[in-house]
Amino acid sequence: MSASTRLLRDFAGADLPALVDLWVEAWRETGLGVDFDARRAWLIGHLRDLRAGGAEILVGLDAGGRPAGFAAIDAKSGYLDQLCVRPGERGSGLASALIDEAKRRSPGLIELEVNEMNLRARRFYEREGFSTVGRGLNPQSGLPTLKMRWRATG
Numbered sequence: 001m002s003a004s005t006r007l008l009r010d011f012a013g014a015d016l017p018a019l020v021d022l023w024v025e026a027w028r029e030t031g032l033g034v035d036f037d038a039r040r041a042w043l044i045g046h047l048r049d050l051r052a053g054g055a056e057i058l059v060g061l062d063a064g065g066r067p068a069g070f071a072a073i074d075a076k077s078g079y080l081d082q083l084c085v086r087p088g089e090r091g092s093g094l095a096s097a098l099i100d101e102a103k104r105r106s107p108g109l110i111e112l113e114v115n116e117m118n119l120r121a122r123r124f125y126e127r128e129g130f131s132t133v134g135r136g137l138n139p140q141s142g143l144p145t146l147k148m149r150w151r152a153t154g
Contacts, residue, residue, distance in 0.1 A: 006097035011057035011070070018067040019059070020044060022086040029087045030118050034141050042140070047072065050081055058101050060085070060094045071098040078109035083121075090120075099128050108152045113138070113145040122146065 011019075020040050027036040051057060055074040062068035069085035080102055085095045102110060113136055114121050125148050134147035 006092075006094050007061045007065070008058055008097060008101050009061070011051070011059055015059050015067050015070075016044065016047070019047070019057075019070050019084075022067065022069065023082075023084045026084050026087055030115070030120075032115065032117060032141075032143065034143075039140070047082075050074070055079075055081060056105060057082075058098055058105075060089075060098050062086075062089065069094045069098055071102050073102040073106055073110070075106045078106045078111055080106075080110050080112040083112070095124060096128065103150065103152070110150045112148050114148055116144040116146050122148075125150075 020043055023043055024036045024040065027034070047057060050072050053074070054076060055072050058071045058073065059067050060069035060071075068089045070082065071080060071084075072082040073080050083095065083098060083102075085092075085098070089095075110130075111133075112125070112130070114125060115138065116122075116135075128150065130148040130150045132146045133149045136145045136147055137143070138145050
């Protein structure tokens, strides 16, 4: 499937276990040395808090209709808090489809922080038109982050 034909839908409560599992699996693949399994409860609470604050969670489905990725975007502020795709879906167009939908929902501006050592993610965001605008630290891990921004042109 191409990015334009990937099936996306809004979050449903029944998606939560699958999203947490794929988040842990995807982060484990980064090799950052953080115990993401121990952060399952944090993610559940964080996604709940994001939704309560007005963020939308977009769910990307695999060919069998199962959750294979997700993004959390606050359309009002343009902040992309999460973008996660199951490792087996890398290169499938799912991450691009999620970013395209986030851009549609938050036209004009999207900002995010990416782990500085996550080179794969940094290259992806650069290909999607994001540029680095600052630096920060992840409050959970203390690892350095890059602040990135996308602005619509014309």
